[in-house]
Every structure is written in structure tokens, then in C-alpha cells.
Amino acid sequence: MKKMVLVAACALIDADGRVLLAQRPQGKSMAGLWEFPGGKVEAGERPEQTLIRELDEELSLTVKEECLAPLTFASHGYEDFHLLMPLYVCRRWSGTPVGREGQALKWVRPVRLRDYPMPPADEPLIPHLMDLVSA
Numbered sequence: 001m002k003k004m005v006l007v008a009a010c011a012l013i014d015a016d017g018r019v020l021l022a023q024r025p026q027g028k029s030m031a032g033l034w035e036f037p038g039g040k041v042e043a044g045e046r047p048e049q050t051l052i053r054e055l056d057e058e059l060s061l062t063v064k065e066e067c068l069a070p071l072t073f074a075s076h077g078y079e080d081f082h083l084l085m086p087l088y089v090c091r092r093w094s095g096t097p098v099g100r101e102g103q104a105l106k107w108v109r110p111v112r113l114r115d116y117p118m119p120p121a122d123e124p125l126i127p128h129l130m131d132l133v134s135a
Ligand SMILES: Nc1nc2c([nH]c(=O)n2[C@@H]2O[C@H](COP(=O)(O)OP(=O)(O)OP(=O)(O)O)[C@@H](O)[C@H]2O)c(=O)[nH]1
Pocket: 007, 008, 009, 028, 029, 030, 034, 035, 036, 037, 038, 039, 040, 083, 119, 120, 121, 122
């Protein structure tokens, strides 16, 4: 049986309704693909704590737990594990995102998300972001 991996991800949305994507650096699995910031939920963590930690580590952003709202989730079978990935939305943070791990960053309109190759698990999330931002 495949191992279940829990990853928390966040769609940061700016005042123009654009979503922040980060490009996976060379050397990692799925290098070059664009993804939502986030990472694996570590032992003893709640997903919200994971995001607060990862957004600081990856992007130098400070986010409050009450600014993280659940939107939807991805459930995707990769070859060697099953990914369960809650997707949160955040519209308020402090700081300006910088790719602290060398990742390229891009603010993208939800209608343009398909122009950026993403991991297969992320594709079903796109319509949810389109609905959210056009509503
Ligand atoms: N942060 C993030 N991870 C995603 C997304 N979509 C997706 O399939 N993933 C997968 O979820 C896992 C997140 O792991 P991570 O970011 O904490 O760790 P990592 O890349 O160093 O791990 P890895 O190299 O073992 O894959 C990776 O396997 C990644 O490919 C996404 O939109 N955001």
C-alpha cells in the first residue's frame, strides 16, 4: 500500500486577485514545475502551523493563523505515495515574498494558471481558484 503524505499548501492572493506560484528548484522531485507554497506536515504539527512555518522559511512572510482559510484539497496518487493536500487561501500577510530557497516566484491570474506547468495533483485545484477570484 502506498504511504499517505500530508502536505499543506497555500494560495496567497494579492489585491489584484493574483495567486503566488513558486517554481520547484533543480535537484528536487518535479523540478521546474510551479506549485503553491507549503510543505509536508511534520509530526505533531497542525497544517496551519506547517504553513506558518513554511511561508516564513520559503518566502520570508509572516502569516497569522486566522488569515488562513481552507478552500479545498487535492488527493492524488503518485507512483510512490498518495498525496493528501489541503489548500488554504490567504489574503493578508506581512512582508514581501522572496524565494529564500532560490525558487522563482510569479503572481498569476487564476485564468492564466494553466500556462504554468504544475504537479498533476494541482490541476483540479485551478477551477476552485478561478471561482474564488471571479466571484
Ligand atoms: N508545496 C507543494 N507541494 C506540492 C504541491 N503539489 C504537489 O504535488 N506537491 C508535492 O508535495 C510534496 C511537498 O513536499 P515538500 O515541498 O515538503 O518537500 P520536498 O519538495 O523537499 O520533498 P520531495 O523532494 O521529497 O518531493 C512534494 O512531493 C511535492 O511535489 C504544491 O502545490 N505545493
